[in-house]
Amino acid sequence: MNTAELVDLGQQLRVDSVRASAAAGSGHPTSSMSAADLMAVLLANHLRYDFDRPEHPGNDRFVLSKGHASPLLYSAFKAAGPIDDAELLTFRELGSRLEGHPTPQRLPWVETATGSLGQGLPIGVGIALAGKRLDHADYRVWVLCGDSEMAEGSIWEAAEAAGYEHLDNLTVILDVNRLGQRGPTRHGHDLDAYARRFRAFDWHTVEIDGHDVDAIDRAYGEAISTKGQPTAIIARTLKGKGAKESEDREGLHGKPLKNPDEAIEELGGVRDVRVRVHEPPSARSLHAVGNGSLELPRWDKGEEVATRDAYGQALAALGTARGDVVALDGEVGDSTRSEFFAKEHPDRYFECYIAEQQMIATAVGVARRGWLPYASTFAAFLSRAYDFVRMASVSGSGINLNGSHAGVAIGQDGPSQMGLEDLAMMRAVHGSTVLYPSDANQAAKLVAEMADLVGIRYLRTSRGASPVLYGPDEEFPVGGSKVLRSSAGDRLTIVAAGVTLHEALAAADSLEREGIPVRVIDLYSVKPVDRATLRQAAEDTGCLLTVEDHHEEGGIGDAVLEAFLDGRPVPRLVRLAVRAMPGSASPAEQLHAAGIDAESIAASARLLVEEAVVP
Template sequence: MNTGELLELGQQLRVDSVRAADAAGSGHPTSSMSAADLMAVLLAHHLRYDFDRPAHPGNDRFVLSKGHASPLLYAAYRAAGALDDDALLTFRELGSRLEGHPTPQRLPWVETATGSLGQGLPVGVGIALSGKRLDHTGYRVWVLTGDSELAEGSVWEAAEHAAYEHLDNLVAVVDVNRLGQRGPTRHGHDLDAYARRFQAFGWHTVEIDGHDVDAIDRAYGEALSTRGQPTVILARTLKGKGVEGVQDREGLHGKPLPDADEAIRELGGPRALRVEVHQPPAARALHSVSTAPVELPRWDPGDEVPTRDAYGRALAALGTARDDVVALDGEVGDSTRTEFFAKEHPDRYFECYIAEQQMVAAAVGLAARGRVPYAATFAAFLTRAHDFVRMASVSGASLNLVGSHAGVSIGQDGPSQMGLEDLAMMRAVHGSTVLHPCDANQTARLVAAMAGLDGIRYLRTLRGGTPVIYGPDEEFPVGGSKVLRSSDRDRLTVVAAGITVPEALAAADALAGDGIPVRVIDLYSVKPVDRPTLRLAAQETGCLLTVEDHRPEGGLGDAVAEAFCDGRPQPRTARLAVRTMPGSASPAEQLRAAGIDAESIAAAGKLLVEEAIAP
């Protein structure tokens, strides 16, 4: 397309953005209008994409980080012939694929869900990492961001990581339209302010007028020719460009235009330009998944092994059997034991340093390229990345998260290092799987099982050694549990997971000596939970006692309680959990102080049984 045609295409994208938002009665047309020329030039001249084959290994990848500007994205799809006009006007309707913020679950051309600002560039870094280090097909990753979201710290985690990895296949395009939701942004139209920040991280920067299509074209070409560093194009634009009544004016964010018909006339009316997007070059398939059997590590019952060690050994073995498995860590690989994978498969290991948001985002990007990521850090530090986990679920992403050093059992390091909210956090994620193994063989089996699951999978591991109680050939189906003590005379069921399993077994032995037979359930699958086993135990013993190295809110106790939320009679229950603020102490002292050690379990169990039989 020549200059005039590019300008016309930009106007068509504006008109269609206005039309879509007007039909919906909501949306963000002004945010779409500012970036229309940037999108027009990219679509017509530089993007290489086969819309009939969104999985083509040579396709460039496009991420709309400013997801509220979805009308612009859908208008571009219409211009490329991927959507028709009728579909465009279903924007935001019930059942429409054109949601207020785009998601890959609805549209195959969307790489990741956006809308929580500051996430598009970090995920784009993950996609670019896959392209540069694993796929080697030469595709480019284009990320369109807004200036408001550059206030998010996650953007700068991404900026540093991209420069460190020399991701010259990554181009960030910043729509600097000056206006945020409630008013001007921090730096307004000061492109130099943004350029200095990106340059400090090692990016190549280009500053342009974002409505000069020839300047945009040259900037994209410059980005494509830059080697050894990522490029950011800082484009000065006007929000609501092209309509005098709304252009560069405050108070119009997230609203349809007051007079859409007049605005469309001012923009020159509807158009039906069709863009022949450049086809991607021929490229080999990204990768084939090895079908070799997994030779998991094995431990003998009676050994004492930290479950974090078992995670690292099992992950390395899984990586040997499957070449689609990748590992990421937040600069604590010697503690999480991801280092075992790194030593055996360095080409598929990604060190993300202490940037948990970027770590999870990179995992999402790698998953979008067909990889099976395992991302690990301390359970406590995953809380920093919770919004990325939440949005990964919105994306329908499949990734494995591992939180080590869980609970008070880590000992002397104190509460800042203790994951005590992680089970609640991960259970609340839509469609998630939450696993908490108690011994090494169980951990290894669950690590392997996670690779075949969908959605967000979370594994909780422990710092200290725990006794191996299961044989290496024992099976642990997700959604199951293990009954470790049982008789037809049981008067109490103790439900435990992780570090509290050996404590529960010791308590059961002590109670048996007092004439109180106890059933012990290892509820290693916290979500989904084994409802049939729990219901049978409640029916046969009458009393349930849950014990967890976690806060009482949202963890094991709540998971067990939800097994009885269908209206059936509730069993007599009690919960032991960490209810105080821990200090520094030995692991044994921590468990005792929290009231979740064997002695505390036995005392609580005896009291629960006595209350149950009291007249």
């Protein structure tokens, strides 16, 4: 398009943003109006995209990081053709595909869910990394950010990663409209304040007037021609541009215009400009090819093996069998054991350093490109990235997460390193799967099973070695459990997983010698939980005792309890968990201090049995 046509398209995008928000009675038209010219030039002159084939491997990828500006995105979709005017005006209605913040669950042209600010650029980095290192394709990644989200630390994790990786296929378009939700942003219209920061991370920067379509066009061309560096186009804009009621005025964030008809008239009226977006170049997806035969590591019963070791070896084996498996780690691969994968498949391994938000964002980005990521760090450190996990679920992303060094059983390192909240965190994620293996063969099988699940999959692994309980040919279906001790005369049931399962078995042996038979269930699938087995145990024994190396809230105890919240009588349930703040001590001392070792389990069981027989 020429200059006049680009100006006209920009005005149409403003008008349609105002119309959509007015029809909804809510939304963010002013945030959309500031970036309308930036979007118009990109859509008409630089984006290469086939809207009929959103998964075309040659398509450029656009990420709207400032997801609240969704009216602008939907207006662009209308101009490009995949939605019509009638659908545009269903914005934010029940059942509409045009949600307040866009998601790929509803629209195939949306790369990732945004709206939690600070996420678009990190995920864009993940997509760009996939293009460079996995797809070996020349598609470009364009990310439109707002200036308010530049205060988010995740933005600068992404900026450093992109500069370090020389992602010259990545361009961030920064809409510096000066106004945030409650007033001016930290740096206002000081474009150089942003440029200095990006240049510090080895980005090429271009500062422009974000309403000069010719300057925007030249900047995009400069970004495309820049080699060896990502590009940040830093554009000075006015929020609510083009309407007297809204232009550069405070107090209008997230509100439809009071006089939309007047604003539409000022902007030149309703238009129906159509854009012929450039077709992508021919390309094909080139996933690495595995040998198709999965040979998981095997261990004999009684061997002492840490489940983290089993995770690393199984992941490496899975990478050999499947060419789409990718591993990521947060600079603790020698501890999580993802280094086993790195040594065998270095071309599909991403070292994300100690930037857990960027690690999860990279996983989401590569998953969007059709790869199967496994991201690993200490269970405790996943809390830093929890919002990215939550938003990955909103996106419908399929990613596998491994949290190692869980619980007080890690010993002397102390509470900062102990994952004691991770089961609760991951169970709360919509549609998640939460697994907690107790031995090496079980861990290896579950690593493989995770590959074929959907949604967010979390595997909790342990630092210390423990005896192998199961043979290498045993199966562990997700949603199942294993009954390891059982008799017709069981007085109660102990439910545990991971480290505490071994303590429970030792306690059961001790109680058996005292004439107190108890049932022991290995609840390796924490979500979904094996309701049938738990209900049968409750019916048979009348009392359940859960034991977990986790805080009391949200872990195994709550998972077991929820198996009985369907209106049926709730059995007697007692929970042993970590209730005090631990310090430094040996693993055995930690378990004893928390009251979750074999001695404590046996003592609780004796008390429960005595109370159960008291008239």
